[in-house]
Amino acid sequence: MVEKTIEEINERIRDGSVNVVPADRMVEIVSELGAEGAAREVDVVTTGTFGAMCSSGAFLNLGHSNPPIKMQRLWLNDVEAYAGIAAVDAYLGATQTSDIRGMEYGGAHVIEGLVSGDVIDVRATSHGTDCYPRRNLNTRLTLDDLNQATMCNPRNAYQRYNVAVNSSDRIIYTYMGTLLPNYGNASYSGAGCLSPLCNDPNYETIGMGTRIFLCGAQGYIIGSGTQHDPKSGFGNLMVTGNLKEMSREFLRAAVFNKYGVTLYIGIGIPIPVLNERIAANTGVSDGEITTDVVDYSAPSRNRPVIRKVSYADLHSGTIDVGRKEVKTASMSSLFMARRIAETLKESIERGEFFLSRAVDHLSLYTEFKPMKQTEGIPLVKDIMLKDVNTLGEMSTIEDAARVIVEGDFTHLPITSDDGKTVVGMVTAYDVSKAVAHIGDTKYEILNDIMTRRLVTTTPDETIDVAARKMEKYNVSALPVVDGNGKILGLVRSDDISSHITRVKYEEY
Template sequence: MMRTIAEINDKINHNNAVVMTAEEVKAKVADVGITKVTKEVDVITTGTFEPMESSGAVINLGHTDPPIKIRRCWLDGVPAYSGFGAVDLYLGASCAAEVTDGEEMKERGGGHVIEDLIAGKSVRVHAQGQVTDCYPRANFETTITRDTINQFYLFNPRNIYQNFIVGVNGGDQPLFTYLGPLQPRLGNAVYSNSGAISPLLNDPDLQIVGIGTRIFLGGGIGYIAWEGTQHFPLQKRLPNHTPIGPAATLALIGNGKQMNKRWVRGCYFKNYGPSLMLGVGVPLPVLNEEVVVRCAVQDKDLVAPVVDLSIPRRVRPTFGLVSYTQLKSGKIVIDGKIVRVAPLASIYLSRQVAQELKQWIDAGKFTLTTAVASITKEGSFLPQDSWTKF
């Protein structure tokens, strides 16, 4: 059986498309089989809600009178990059505030400012300009909201890892990492991916998603813009095509003015820095039976490597692979020791992302797009080593 995206969109527009979340599809496949699900279901929705620190916002403030060519700028004390257009800025989600007014500011970063703008709150701007004949102004201070600036859109260089690691600490001292605190002597373990409901683990060969694919991004409509940074589709894979560690990533873009603060939240990792929790949902059109076969994957069929972050090297030792069924049980066994484990991704909110996207499609508010180009399946993962002397 074959469908086209145009046929599915026609059913969406007439409110008679059958949409199920990835979790619902897995249960139905177990009940009635692949072939019957393929015939009955038109769209499968996936979702995740997890930290995505390689995110940020493009902001155009609008010109002042007299005009200013901004070369240094702070939004609520967080530096924003200003090395391009005169009043264009890029605010990185993991950039930390430089101005500290107590503990609240100390733990504040770009992700918190992005959340505030999406929520409609006011943000303070302090800018310094390069004085030229056409841009004579040297300084500028104001307060902005999302409604008083021209463009405000998220452009995220690396989101939704196809898989990730499980972090542990085999050393003797606590570690404060991008996965949060790791207790010494294998005191705990943390994983970051939502497993079988995560978008790219349901399309492991990137056959459905591509450049131009419309997605749920932060509670608004977004698009896949390109491969993500550190995109590594050549990662080793299981027979079901899913990777055994970090693999594909995507660059995403979407209008911040349309997003919802429920799905975009600034966060802070103790002694590591600020980041951004972000909800992303990807619809998978059921074009053929192979789509359902890949979406039928269960947590027991997916694995992640247990990595010892106490070793200060790029390539760290591992304690082998564990399944997402084991991870979601709350305990794993490492070298004969039972280790408690917790997710950094919110499994509950990941499910809610997939559910909300399903509701949008059911209501005819969200249609599917055909990718204009594929995400590359090639590409090496290049390191930087200081062997060359100048």
């Protein structure tokens, strides 16, 4: 039986006899010495993770101007910060994008700029009061000019994360990066056996008040993070730290193509090895930490899970998805996670970082509920045209012209010859184009001219999803199909816009 206290470990840090090992090295120690031997040998296990953590930001206090202003709206390098708190306090969120530069620059860049010592343009407006008469403010500030700059992140350091793949035949842009069509790649995040919460899954030492490494500074855990879901292995933390002590090496702004701005945060948590049980937990290996491969092409909250994989599988470079070998790549940096665990180890060994006892436990049972939605969500089946004329792919262009004119519409879904499935789409424009070109190339049947890369929708898809498809693929109508590809109707962009207008009108 090994029993140690945090005070005893801190004493060893003070006298320089402490034994600290990074979590990836602890895997071997536990397998060589067993949990009891490892608990006797090792005092502290350091963990680390460095990944995109959107739910991050900082409270800033700008000091008072003269005459003073109660800032109602505030922009830092044209990125708006939330100023709906006291006069010169604001919260700058990492993912807020620039009013001028859009998705290529955001709150994360301002935070990284502040940490790097850059001068930031500040602009604020107010309605003016007797005590705060000023209405407009323009100034330039650096991090040193601020009274406080306190990083406060509502959701960081996820225990593990889903692996993202894309089963559709089109490229998609997500918060897991760019996903290539037909399972072209698999994108994952998380540091596996170095991940802080994987090394203390029962929250025996990690709790409210635990001192941590946060972007190069000593920070603290405030509590469990938002959407904390420890039962499903998706625990996370709310953390805070002084931005003025942080280093750009461990805090970096990033842009995910066609998704938006985010902030890479470096977090390391020291785990005091107080007994064998804790030692055994810190011995967890990449092969023992599993996560789900999820198809992100489904535009729904409940995305299909394709299979389970371990972090060892992910680190191997490829995973099997269906019958395909798919290349994996990480969005978080294992290189930096290792550096963080090592940096934390060194500062403990140098006697610069002491362990703290948690003042309260984090919940083990919090539930992560979906949103309660009180507004009815219109579905494609509510607005689709049900009586749709179709033609078989072997029909002639003249047939198509006649059907289009008689039916007074512009989109004609084309079915397979047996009429069972939709195989293409022909518009009135395609027909005119085919007729106009008839001199040089002879087009006779619809199969020659139809659009084959067909974008479809289903009756139960929401109209927002259908609208997003039309916008993304630049089409003005989608055939509505069932699971077997049989045509059920047609939804047009005009129907969606008039539906949205009507709903807005009825609200007034």
